[in-house]
Amino acid sequence: MTTVKPWSDLLGASERLDVAPAFDELREQPLCRVQLPYGEPAWLVTRYEDAKVVLGDPRFSRAAGAGRDEPRTRLHMGSPGNLLRLDPPEHSRLRRLVAKAFTARRVEQLRPRAQQVADHLVDRMLAAGPPTDLVEDFALPLPITVICELLGVPVEDRHDFRVWSDAFLSTTRFTPEEVAEHTGRMRDYMAGLIAERRKAPQDDLLSALVEARDQHDRLSEEELLTMAEGILVAGHETTASQIPNFVYVLLTHPQALAALRADPDLIPQAVEELMRYVPLGNGAGSARYALEDVELGGVTVRAGEPVVVALQSANRDGSVYTDPATLDLERKEASHIGFGHGPHHCLGAQLARMELQVALGTLLHRLPDLRFAASEEGTVWKTGVATRAPARMPIAWDQ
Amino acid sequence: MTWLIEVDGRTCIGSGICAGTAPGHFTLVDGTSRPTRREADPADEAVDAAESCPVEAISIRDKETGEILAPQQ
Numbered sequence: 001m002t003t004v005k006p007w008s009d010l011l012g013a014s015e016r017l018d019v020a021p022a023f024d025e026l027r028e029q030p031l032c033r034v035q036l037p038y039g040e041p042a043w044l045v046t047r048y049e050d051a052k053v054v055l056g057d058p059r060f061s062r063a064a065g066a067g068r069d070e071p072r073t074r075l076h077m078g079s080p081g082n083l084l085r086l087d088p089p090e091h092s093r094l095r096r097l098v099a100k101a102f103t104a105r106r107v108e109q110l111r112p113r114a115q116q117v118a119d120h121l122v123d124r125m126l127a128a129g130p131p132t133d134l135v136e137d138f139a140l141p142l143p144i145t146v147i148c149e150l151l152g153v154p155v156e157d158r159h160d161f162r163v164w165s166d167a168f169l170s171t172t173r174f175t176p177e178e179v180a181e182h183t184g185r186m187r188d189y190m191a192g193l194i195a196e197r198r199k200a201p202q203d204d205l206l207s208a209l210v211e212a213r214d215q216h217d218r219l220s221e222e223e224l225l226t227m228a229e230g231i232l233v234a235g236h237e238t239t240a241s242q243i244p245n246f247v248y249v250l251l252t253h254p255q256a257l258a259a260l261r262a263d264p265d266l267i268p269q270a271v272e273e274l275m276r277y278v279p280l281g282n283g284a285g286s287a288r289y290a291l292e293d294v295e296l297g298g299v300t301v302r303a304g305e306p307v308v309v310a311l312q313s314a315n316r317d318g319s320v321y322t323d324p325a326t327l328d329l330e331r332k333e334a335s336h337i338g339f340g341h342g343p344h345h346c347l348g349a350q351l352a353r354m355e356l357q358v359a360l361g362t363l364l365h366r367l368p369d370l371r372f373a374a375s376e377e378g379t380v381w382k383t384g385v386a387t388r389a390p391a392r393m394p395i396a397w398d399q
Numbered sequence: 400m401t402w403l404i405e406v407d408g409r410t411c412i413g414s415g416i417c418a419g420t421a422p423g424h425f426t427l428v429d430g431t432s433r434p435t436r437r438e439a440d441p442a443d444e445a446v447d448a449a450e451s452c453p454v455e456a457i458s459i460r461d462k463e464t465g466e467i468l469a470p471q472q
Contacts, residue, residue, distance in 0.1 A: 052415065
């Protein structure tokens with residue numbers, strides 16, 4: 001077996017939204033062995049086609065990670081009963097309970113409300129005048145408001161659950177004790193909301209899940225709690241990260257920005273290209289365990305061995321994308337795997353797409369000459385969490 | 400009972416959810432899902448796939464009556 005190298009030795013430290021140049025070489029070679037910050041060593045997949053096999057082929061299992069010290073970038077492994085820790089058909093039983101709330105059709109019905117929230121946030125920014133922090137004043141409150149209303153969580157509690165959510169995604173920001181404390185608080189909070197819905201159901205997803213549990217016994221109490229937490233955390237954190245990430249990329253690619261301003265109809269495809277281009281995950285995704293020996297990427301992955309996928313590399317695979325490191329809003333090639341692939345393809349993908357379209361459309365339309373407040377250097381990047389995004393991004397515009 | 404399974408290739412976004420959930424019933428060809436067989440015996444995993452599709456591109460109907468069995472509206 002080949003040598004195991006730590007992720008940081010293989011790829012170095014990535015600044016801002018840079019994708020490590022070492023991926024270009026790794027994609028040319030057979031799979032290599034990697035030691036992620038936590039858990040056992042794994043095979044590292046960097047090519048697009050191999051990534052789709054690992055993520056989509058039932059010979060690779062998430063559930064088989066139970067009881068193993070899973071290779072991972074984040075400290076927290078995810079609660080048992082989390083969708084991401086199950087395989088079909090158990091996974092399907094739970095996912096079906098919530099999938100309907102996130103279909104393209106249902107998400108379109110939420111678009112006017114998302115637009116209203118975005119407009120309201122921009123109204124406040126215009127009233128206060130530049131500069132403003134895009135993260136705090138727009139990128140966070142937009143997806144948080146939408147997911148809170150959908151799920152049935154009071155949006156005014158956001159300052160609490162934001163800290164708890166960060167703990168789920170912590171790589172090094174929190175100690176193990178802090179992670180346990182924050183994730184415990186999230187659980188208590190969600191248990192409290194569930195108890196309220198039991199007494200007085202509302203027209204929201206949380207009430208629907210409580211009904212699925214109490215009247216139809218379709219999930220356990222633990223699964224109900226885990227699902228609600230997962231939707232709240234994943235339902236805002238990623239989109240809140242991608243809004244400033246996308247704006248950052250556009251402000252540092254003036255031609256693309258000008259094209260988008262000139263033709264707002266380009267926004268949906270721009271969102272797809274930005275999903276491909278932006279390396280949201282700061283490391284590799286959740287490990288899959290081979291259920292049998294599988295020939296993959298020039299090696300034999302033995303039954304029982306874990307494999308991790310670097311989506312940011314797969315999305316820059318030169319055998320799939322021409323000039324993969326170039327942002328090309330008119331790209332017509334294969335769909336990106338920024339939302340993953342296979343049974344665990346992002347549950348909220350359609351919601352994220354809609355929110356990102358609304359966010360970019362609103363910012364570009366309503367803030368003339370949107371720009372960095374001082375310079376690109378004013379953007380402060382998050383550290384110690386699994387998603388890459390600005391912690392603060394001061395922006396300005398012509399008032 | 401025989402089921403008719405269809406995928407609307409223009410709606411499909413190639414998420415791979417169906418092929419990973421019901422590998423005997425769906426396969427990806429050039430990034431788009433297709434049913435492996437148009438007609439199939441009833442199978443829970445095929446319904447799971449149809450109910451999990453984020454763009455509702457899959458339909459399962461009763462061959463005799465034409466009744467839509469999945470996805471639920």
